[in-house]
Amino acid sequence: MVTISYISKNSINLMVYIRAKKVKSDQYLYLVKSVWDSKKSTSKQEIVKYLGKASEVVKDDIPTEFRNDAKILSVLASYNPEDIQKREDATKKSKQQLFKKLTDGNLEECIKIYKNYVEIFNISDFFDKILRPVMSKIGEDWDSGKLSIATEHVASNVAQTLVKIIMDQVSGSGNKKKIMICVPVGEEHHIGCDVLETYLTIKGFKVFNMGTSIPTDSIMEFINMKKPDIVLISITIPDNILAGQRLAKKIRESSKTPILIGGHALQIENPPKFEGNVIGDTNLEDIPKILRKIPATN
Numbered sequence: 001m002v003t004i005s006y007i008s009k010n011s012i013n014l015m016v017y018i019r020a021k022k023v024k025s026d027q028y029l030y031l032v033k034s035v036w037d038s039k040k041s042t043s044k045q046e047i048v049k050y051l052g053k054a055s056e057v058v059k060d061d062i063p064t065e066f067r068n069d070a071k072i073l074s075v076l077a078s079y080n081p082e083d084i085q086k087r088e089d090a091t092k093k094s095k096q097q098l099f100k101k102l103t104d105g106n107l108e109e110c111i112k113i114y115k116n117y118v119e120i121f122n123i124s125d126f127f128d129k130i131l132r133p134v135m136s137k138i139g140e141d142w143d144s145g146k147l148s149i150a151t152e153h154v155a156s157n158v159a160q161t162l163v164k165i166i167m168d169q170v171s172g173s174g175n176k177k178k179i180m181i182c183v184p185v186g187e188e189h190h191i192g193c194d195v196l197e198t199y200l201t202i203k204g205f206k207v208f209n210m211g212t213s214i215p216t217d218s219i220m221e222f223i224n225m226k227k228p229d230i231v232l233i234s235i236t237i238p239d240n241i242l243a244g245q246r247l248a249k250k251i252r253e254s255s256k257t258p259i260l261i262g263g264h265a266l267q268i269e270n271p272p273k274f275e276g277n278v279i280g281d282t283n284l285e286d287i288p289k290i291l292r293k294i295p296a297t298n
């Protein structure tokens with residue numbers, strides 16, 4: 001039996017796959033490429049490299065040009081339990097290191113941790129599996145008195161700068177839907193909005209991230225002017241839910257633009273009702289899928 005697991009394009013746009021062939025109870029992996037057969041008007045596969053017995057293949061067996069492809073590596077990991085363990089250890093280590101370097105206020109080291117992580121994994125996993133849980137721990141440790149308020153502030157500032165640096169490095173086509181991200185008056189947390197801006201930009205959306213302390217009237221004016229396809233409201237503090245409900249209502253009174261409401265304050269079992277749809281705790285990777293399903297109104 002032959003299974004094609006993943007398609008990857010390298011810089012010269014060559015499509016490569018990992019193909020598995022089962023012989024008795026063992027799986028053997030091949031790196032194959034797609035070649036166009038113009039006579040038959042169909043594509044055929046050619047073996048680029050025989051990789052070996054699935055459970056024994058390691059990263060170094062992959063030709064260098066495909067070696068850092070996160071998806072190829074994740075397919076490998078799925079065939080190789082030892083590799084999965086290594087990846088779990090790498091995630092745990094990155095979390096511990098990031099916690100330490102954020103609370104030490106060491107931006108340069110945080111950038112290094114980010115760069116090393118995304119070499120093996122990807123940006124959305126860095127945000128979902130490393131930054132968010134680490135920020136959560138920082139919040140908990142501050143709440144329980146294990147971290148001083150000064151240390152929490154230093155860590156928050158470094159995290160904010162780190163996300164800005166990542167944001168400045170990314171680009172996207174901007175040809176998908178126009179997304180506006182805003183917060184209700186009083187909400188000072190915006191790292192979540194910056195992460196959303198970064199990820200949605202990579203995914204090709206055109207993002208307007210309004211930042212904090214923007215009066216509701218200015219948000220309304222902006223919506224009328226830029227006509228976003230979807231408005232995202234981010235709420236972190238439960239005390240800001242009422243202001244968020246007022247903001248959603250105000251937007252709904254003058255525009256049909258779909259509104260999604262999310263953020264830490266809404267990651268609870270029975271979230272309150274809004275003019276719009278509340279999105280509970282979601283992986284970053286699922287947010288573009290949710291946005292794509294919303295019909296355009298403009």
Ligand code: B12
Nearest residue numbers: 135136139143156187188189190191192234260261262263
């Ligand atoms: C950093 C931080 C701050 C920084 C904010 C800096 C900044 N520029 O943003 C500062 C120091 C200013 C701050 C202030 C306060 N904070 Co604070 N803060 C945090 C902390 C540690 C991290 C937040 C963060 O950045 N997370 C990382 C991002 C990436 O995650 P995220 O915000 O959840 O966003 C993701 C998702 O939720 C989702 N998402 C977000 N919005 C939306 C919207 C939509 C539509 C969708 C689909 C998805 C989505 O996508 C994002 C990316 O994955 C949290 C701890 C925690 N558990 O979150 C406490 C925390 C939120 N803060 C808390 C508190 C109490 C406060 C203060 C009241 C403290 C005080 N006494 O002054 C003030 C309030 C300020 C205000 N009025 O808003 C509490 C809230 C408690 C509660 N009741 O829930 C927390 C939980 C800490 C704690 N454990 O006690 N804080």
